[in-house]
Amino acid sequence: MKVRIAGEASVEEAEAIAQAMATHAEADVEVYIGDADEPAATSEADRSPIEDDLGPTEREKELIEQIEEIEEGGPEKYKEQLPEQGKHFVRDRIDLWFNPEQSSAGSQTESGDDDGFLFEDGKFAEFDADDKLPADGLITGGAEFEGRDVHFMANDYTVKRGSMAAKGVEKFLRMQQRALKTGKPVLYLMDSSGGRIDQQTGFFANREGIGKYYYNHSRLSGRVPQICVLYGPCIAGAAYTPVFADFTIMVEGMSSMAIASPRMVKMVTGEDIDLEELGGPQVHATESGSADLVARDEEHARQLVADLVQYLPNNSDEDPPEIASKPPKYQPNGIDSIVPQEPNKGYDMRDVIDRVVDRDSFFELQPDYGPEIMTGFAHLDGKPVGIVANQPAERAGAIFPDAAEKAAQFVWKCDAYNIPLLYLCDTPGFMAGSQVEKDGILEQGKKMIYATSEATVPKQTVVVRKAYGAGIYAMSGPAYDPESTIALPSGEIGIMGPEAAINAVYARKLAQIDDEEERKETEQRLREEFREDIDVRRMASEVVIDEIIPPSSLREELTTRFRFYEDVEKDRPSKKHGTVL
Structure with a gap:
C-alpha cells in the first residue's frame, strides 16, 4: 500500500503513519512526503498468527504423549546395551545424520549445510499390538542430507x-x-536380524511382502543412488539390501552380513564359526567385495557418505554436481619422474592421480578388494570423474578376477549416473594360471570388457606405461570408443611384454646359441627391437592412438578433453538388454 502525505510533514510523522496503517490494514505500507519519488518511511505488516483463547485440547495432548512414547523405542534394557556395542539409539542416529548440529549422539560433522529431518511415515505402525512394537521397529521418511532431499529407512534394534x-x-x-x-x-540405515520368523504369515511370501524389497531394489538400481550403511548383524533376507545397494559401508566392530547366522551354519554344515569370521567387515571388504568401505564408527560412516554423495546426481536424468576447482595436491611436472621406464618396476599409481585430480578429491572405493585395479571418484577442475586405474604396486598391475569384477561394477555405476570415466592404463594384461582360471578370469574379464563397451558416458584413456594383451581392451583402448586415447612417453602397447614375447617367438632360436655371452647379447638386441615396435611413438605413427603428451601437461590435457566432449552422444544398439551382466 502506498500513501502520500502533505509536504510539510516530518519523517517522524511518516514513520508513525506507516506503522499505524500497517497494523490496522495488515498490509505493507510505503509513506511518501509531498511529491517525493522515494518513500520517507516503510512498515511491514505483522503476519504472525493472531493470539486467541483457543489452544491444544486434551485430545491433542494425548496424541503428543503417544508420539513421545513411540519415539522412546523398545524396552529400556535394550537401549542400555547400545553404548556397550558402540551404537547409537536409532533416533539419535537419525539426528546424527540429518540434524548434526543439534545431535547429542556424537561429534558434529563438517557439513555446514542446513540438513534436517523432514518427516516420518508410519510412526503408529503396530500401535494396537498386544506386544510393545514402537513403529514396528522401522523408521521411514524424508530428510535433507548434505543439501539434497533423500528417502531413508532405519531399523530400531x-x-x-x-x-x-x-x-x-x-x-x-x-x-x-x-x-x-x-x-x-x-x-538404508540397516540394523536388522532379518525377518520376524514367528510372525512370517502376512509378509514373507506375499506379493507385497519382504521379497518385494529386492524387486524394488532392482527397479531402483541405476535410477537413483542407493546407499546402505550397516550398523549391526544383517542376517538372511536383511543381508540382501546391502548387496543390492550401489554403495555399502560397514562399521568396524559392529557390522556383519551373512546368508545365515553362525548357529544356522553349524546346524546345516557343522562348521563352527563366529559372526565376525563368517561375515564381518574384513570378509566383505577384502574377500567377497560386498562392502565398498569400512568406517571406524558411526560418525565416520556418516562422513564417508557425505563425501560420497558430492560425486553423485540425484538420479539418472541429472548430471553430477560440480564444485569449485582446486589445484592438484602435487605439481603435475613430477609425473614423469614417478613412472619408471622399466615395465616391470613397481610404483604407486596414487602418486600419478594426486598430480592430476583436484587436491584431496580422490575417493577410492573397495581399496582392499582386487587392489590391482583402483576405482574411485575424483574432481577434475571441479567436475566429477570416475577413475579406473591399474595399480603397478600390486602384483605389477595384472588384472585378477576380483579386480576385473570390481572394475566392471564401478564402470556400470558411473555410466548409470552420468559420471565420465578416466582410465589410467599400466598393466601386463589379464593374469594367467590354473588358479585364476578356476576363479573365473575369463568370466570376470568378460564383464569388465562388456561394461567398458556399453558405457555411453565420455571416456578418456591414458596409456601411462605398459598396455599389454587384452589389458588394453579392458582399459578402454582405441577399439572401445573412448573420446581420446592419449599416451605418456613411457607408454608401450603390444600383445605382450618384451620378456614374454622373446620367450614365445625366439626361445628355440636362442637355445641353439651355445655361447652364453652371444645368447645374452642376441636376447638383449631382440628385446630392444621388440620394445621399439611396441613404443607409443610407433603407435602414434600408425595413428593407433590420438596423441603423445608431455606428462606435466596431463591434467590440463584431460581437463580440456573432458570439457570438450562433455555433451557427446552415444547410442547403444536397439535391443532389450545385453546378456553379460
Missing part, C-alpha cells in the same frame, strides 16, 4: 533386534516405491 514383520515391510516398500516416483536417492 531395541524392537525385536530390528527384525522385520508385516507393518515394517509395508513401510519399507512404500518408501522404495515413492523413491521410484520422486527420483530422489535412498539411504
Whole structure:
C-alpha cells in the first residue's frame, strides 16, 4: 500500500503513519512526503498468527504423549546395551545424520549445510499390538542430507533386534516405491536380524511382502543412488539390501552380513564359526567385495557418505554436481619422474592421480578388494570423474578376477549416473594360471570388457606405461570408443611384454646359441627391437592412438578433453538388454 502525505510533514510523522496503517490494514505500507519519488518511511505488516483463547485440547495432548512414547523405542534394557556395542539409539542416529548440529549422539560433522529431518511415515505402525512394537521397529521418511532431499529407512534394534514383520515391510516398500516416483536417492540405515520368523504369515511370501524389497531394489538400481550403511548383524533376507545397494559401508566392530547366522551354519554344515569370521567387515571388504568401505564408527560412516554423495546426481536424468576447482595436491611436472621406464618396476599409481585430480578429491572405493585395479571418484577442475586405474604396486598391475569384477561394477555405476570415466592404463594384461582360471578370469574379464563397451558416458584413456594383451581392451583402448586415447612417453602397447614375447617367438632360436655371452647379447638386441615396435611413438605413427603428451601437461590435457566432449552422444544398439551382466 502506498500513501502520500502533505509536504510539510516530518519523517517522524511518516514513520508513525506507516506503522499505524500497517497494523490496522495488515498490509505493507510505503509513506511518501509531498511529491517525493522515494518513500520517507516503510512498515511491514505483522503476519504472525493472531493470539486467541483457543489452544491444544486434551485430545491433542494425548496424541503428543503417544508420539513421545513411540519415539522412546523398545524396552529400556535394550537401549542400555547400545553404548556397550558402540551404537547409537536409532533416533539419535537419525539426528546424527540429518540434524548434526543439534545431535547429542556424537561429534558434529563438517557439513555446514542446513540438513534436517523432514518427516516420518508410519510412526503408529503396530500401535494396537498386544506386544510393545514402537513403529514396528522401522523408521521411514524424508530428510535433507548434505543439501539434497533423500528417502531413508532405519531399523530400531531395541524392537525385536530390528527384525522385520508385516507393518515394517509395508513401510519399507512404500518408501522404495515413492523413491521410484520422486527420483530422489535412498539411504538404508540397516540394523536388522532379518525377518520376524514367528510372525512370517502376512509378509514373507506375499506379493507385497519382504521379497518385494529386492524387486524394488532392482527397479531402483541405476535410477537413483542407493546407499546402505550397516550398523549391526544383517542376517538372511536383511543381508540382501546391502548387496543390492550401489554403495555399502560397514562399521568396524559392529557390522556383519551373512546368508545365515553362525548357529544356522553349524546346524546345516557343522562348521563352527563366529559372526565376525563368517561375515564381518574384513570378509566383505577384502574377500567377497560386498562392502565398498569400512568406517571406524558411526560418525565416520556418516562422513564417508557425505563425501560420497558430492560425486553423485540425484538420479539418472541429472548430471553430477560440480564444485569449485582446486589445484592438484602435487605439481603435475613430477609425473614423469614417478613412472619408471622399466615395465616391470613397481610404483604407486596414487602418486600419478594426486598430480592430476583436484587436491584431496580422490575417493577410492573397495581399496582392499582386487587392489590391482583402483576405482574411485575424483574432481577434475571441479567436475566429477570416475577413475579406473591399474595399480603397478600390486602384483605389477595384472588384472585378477576380483579386480576385473570390481572394475566392471564401478564402470556400470558411473555410466548409470552420468559420471565420465578416466582410465589410467599400466598393466601386463589379464593374469594367467590354473588358479585364476578356476576363479573365473575369463568370466570376470568378460564383464569388465562388456561394461567398458556399453558405457555411453565420455571416456578418456591414458596409456601411462605398459598396455599389454587384452589389458588394453579392458582399459578402454582405441577399439572401445573412448573420446581420446592419449599416451605418456613411457607408454608401450603390444600383445605382450618384451620378456614374454622373446620367450614365445625366439626361445628355440636362442637355445641353439651355445655361447652364453652371444645368447645374452642376441636376447638383449631382440628385446630392444621388440620394445621399439611396441613404443607409443610407433603407435602414434600408425595413428593407433590420438596423441603423445608431455606428462606435466596431463591434467590440463584431460581437463580440456573432458570439457570438450562433455555433451557427446552415444547410442547403444536397439535391443532389450545385453546378456553379460
